[in-house]
Amino acid sequence: MDGDDLPVGRRVARWRVRRRMSQQVFADRLGKSKSWVDKVERGVRTLPRYSVIQEIAEVLRVDPALLLGTRLPSWVDSLSWTGWTGCGPPSPATTIRRPWCRRRRWSGTSPTPG
Known part of the structure; x- marks a missing residue:
């Protein structure tokens, strides 16, 4: 499974780790709870709104297309x-x-x- 085959939550986790952020720091920057971040990264909670993906991308300093797997x-x-x-x-x-x-x-x- 390469990076394009990963679900959005796993891509978020990968980029969060690359940016050397803990789930707590990431959650604080998003204004969300650590539990919310954990659920997103595990795929328990989906990200149905593009605006949320944009916020995550902004915090991670990546293009939203990378999180969505858009080539x-x-x-x-x-x-x-x-x-x-x-x-x-x-x-x-x-x-x-x-x-x-x-x-x-x-x-x-x-x-x-x-």
């Missing part, structure tokens, strides 16, 4: 998003906005920005 287009990994104004880090929304971003510097390999 971004393969060319996104080859881009240097720091040179783009108004784009921010790659996410499904920035791949849609990409044509409207102003180009300052291109350092990716493909495709050529429009």
Whole structure:
């Protein structure tokens, strides 16, 4: 089972551990109880609202797509998003906005920005 096959709760746990946060610290930053975090990570409690996933992603400093297991287009990994104004880090929304971003510097390999 690779990272894309994991349930959302397991992905949350993985990223929480990567960020070296205890369940209690993570819960405090979310304004939730440690029990709530534990249930989410074990899959006992689901995350039915995207707004909650966004809050979790913000605390973990990751894109919500990573928690949802959403694959971004393969060319996104080859881009240097720091040179783009108004784009921010790659996410499904920035791949849609990409044509409207102003180009300052291109350092990716493909495709050529429009």
